[in-house]
Amino acid sequence: MKASKLKQLGIIDSQNVITLAAELCCNADNKVCMYRECMTCKNKSLTSLKNPSETGITWWYQWVTKKEEYEKEIEGEKEKIAVTKTVKQICEGNAQHLFEDLEKDLNGRVCKHLFNIKHQYAQLQSLHRTLRDDEVILHVDYAENWQCKYAKEVQQVHFGASHRQATLHNVVMYTSNNTLSFCTLSPSMKHDPAAIWAQLDPVLQFLKVNYPRVDKLFFISDGPTMQYRGKKNFYLMSIIPFQMGFRTVNWSFLEAGHGKGPADGVGATIKRTADTQVARGSDIPSAKTLYETLRTLTKVHLFYVEDDQISRVSALLPKELPTIKGTLSLHQVICTTPGTIYHRVLSCFCEREGVCGCFQPKAVDLAPQTVGSIEPQIIEGTSGRGPLCPLDEITEDLKGKWCIVIYENDPYPGIIEDVDEGAVEVKVMCSAGQNKFFWPLIEDKIWYTQDNVMTLISPPEKINSRHVQGKCN
Known part of the structure; x- marks a missing residue:
């Protein structure tokens, strides 16, 4: 509305903000220029057809956000309630100040806003055209x-x-x-x-x-x-x-x-x-x-x-x-x-x-890391040849015990739900960072062969309402 008024007063030759933004920039398709970071054009000014100071006092419409208070009766008592409203109001001032305000708006946020609109649409259209x-x-x-x-x-x-x-x-x-x-x-x-x-x-x-x-x-x-x-x-x-x-x-x-x-x-x-x-x-x-x-x-x-x-x-x-x-x-x-x-x-x-x-x-x-890594605890029923060795045999007493399984070369803790010849069914947790795990929203339960079970462990320690971690070194 500021540009419209200046155009009406004959001070600028266009009320189109895209045209005005392009006038201030070397290249309207260049982020550096439109973000007003270009050393060449960041200090450029709009071209005026006549001196704005010669016009004197004028008026224009402007959207203004302001707070208003009103009284509301609650349980027999009046209380003041503050609300925020955006209204269109008439402003008065010098045409020179209006011209300067328009330049300030263009340099402050309008040029950036226009570039963001164009860039986001262009990138998303390109993605759509090249979707695999x-x-x-x-x-x-x-x-x-x-x-x-x-x-x-x-x-x-x-x-x-x-x-x-x-x-x-x-x-x-x-x-x-x-x-x-x-x-x-x-x-x-x-x-x-x-x-x-x-x-x-x-x-x-x-x-x-x-x-x-x-x-x-x-x-x-x-x-x-x-x-x-x-x-x-x-x-x-x-x-x-x-x-x-x-x-x-x-x-x-x-x-x-x-x-x-x-x-x-x-x-x-x-x-x-x-x-x-x-x-x-x-x-x-x-x-x-x-x-x-x-x-x-x-x-x-x-x-x-x-x-x-x-x-x-x-x-x-x-x-x-x-x-x-x-x-x-x-x-x-x-x-x-x-x-x-x-x-x-x-x-x-x-x-x-x-x-x-x-x-x-x-x-x-977003999942803060904790120091240390899972240290398997050897308990009854596991091999005694070291902490990271496969199980010697699959037996019924493994049901309900915690273990570490290997999936795509990464270790995950889980609970053994069922056993079969040479394999165990394990409900596993998801990783949320180093040595930090949680139960997934969708249950992850599959069968693992005996050689993919690293060892049994003690139940991990609970660190909050959602996450657990293994015993740290």
């Missing part, structure tokens, strides 16, 4: 909760909490040769990281069954810090997909205010279909009824998630996680090793197998 058989893109987003309703209602239903709501979490999946839509319905009103991964779980299970070659996940979403762009989500993305057998997780965030995409269309389709059924006489009083009603009426793959499934995922979260500096400015998070993430200010996909050096990625260990 072992890769998948998952564009995810929450829809606004749908209010459950009856075909006919008495007046009292309109008041109070008579109407329940259903949460809709939408996913559009792109493989190298197909596009599929998903919607997970839930009665839970939670939209936090635990809810996100509980609602992603059936989608990822579908992916594992129907596209077994896929082992690289590329997520796309908007960037609300209480949902997708936060350390709790980063922790869960560094743990859960690896439990399910995926090798790489890559999450890219669209620039603020530009997160709308095909996932929003999925939610709109589900809501419109539900409203149509209500208009035709169907009652949909709950999220479960919504799922049962729509699952045969739409091509969108529907799943239903209960509250307890979200609670189970929430139990995976440690009480404390390290703070990730610059969370609001990052646009990509990559995980190739459980418990460790890399983040950077912009997305880049020039290296699919690992993490390229573009835009200076920074590593964060």
Whole structure:
């Protein structure tokens, strides 16, 4: 609106902020220029058609965020409640000051914002065009909760909490040769990281069954810090997909205010279909009824998630996680090793197998390491030839005992569940850093031959509500 007013006053020749940003930069496609770090153009000024100081006092519209207080009666007593509102208001001032404010805005955040929008869209379009058989893109987003309703209602239903709501979490999946839509319905009103991964779980299970070659996940979403762009989500993305057998997780965030995409269309389709059924006489009083009603009426793959499934995922979260500096400015998070993430200010996909050096990625260990390593404890029933030797024989009394097994050259602790000739069935834990293990959300229980059982150990020590560690040296 500042540019519009200056254009109206004849001080600048364009009100288009993209044109104005390009005027300030050597190259509008260069991050260094648009981030105002270029030594050549960082001090450039806008060209004015006439001297702004000659115009004098003027007015313009501007969006302003401000706090307001109002009184609310609570239990017979009046209390002051503070709220934050964003309003459009008229500002008055000197045209010279308006011109300077516009330049300050362009240099401070507008140029960076415009570059981020263009770069993120370009990178994600390039990823889509070059998607491989072992890769998948998952564009995810929450829809606004749908209010459950009856075909006919008495007046009292309109008041109070008579109407329940259903949460809709939408996913559009792109493989190298197909596009599929998903919607997970839930009665839970939670939209936090635990809810996100509980609602992603059936989608990822579908992916594992129907596209077994896929082992690289590329997520796309908007960037609300209480949902997708936060350390709790980063922790869960560094743990859960690896439990399910995926090798790489890559999450890219669209620039603020530009997160709308095909996932929003999925939610709109589900809501419109539900409203149509209500208009035709169907009652949909709950999220479960919504799922049962729509699952045969739409091509969108529907799943239903209960509250307890979200609670189970929430139990995976440690009480404390390290703070990730610059969370609001990052646009990509990559995980190739459980418990460790890399983040950077912009997305880049020039290296699919690992993490390229573009835009200076920074590593964060979300599963703090502990000093030492697992030291097997030789107990009755094991060989006496040393601490790291295979079992001499497989017997029934091994059931229920702890052991260390070797899987893909790495050791994992677990409990022996069953025995057979020359093999044991072991329920194993997942690694969350050096000498730190936890029980996976999806039970990992398979048969190991006798030569893959290193030895028996004493039960590991519990270090918090979720993790255990072996005895340290």
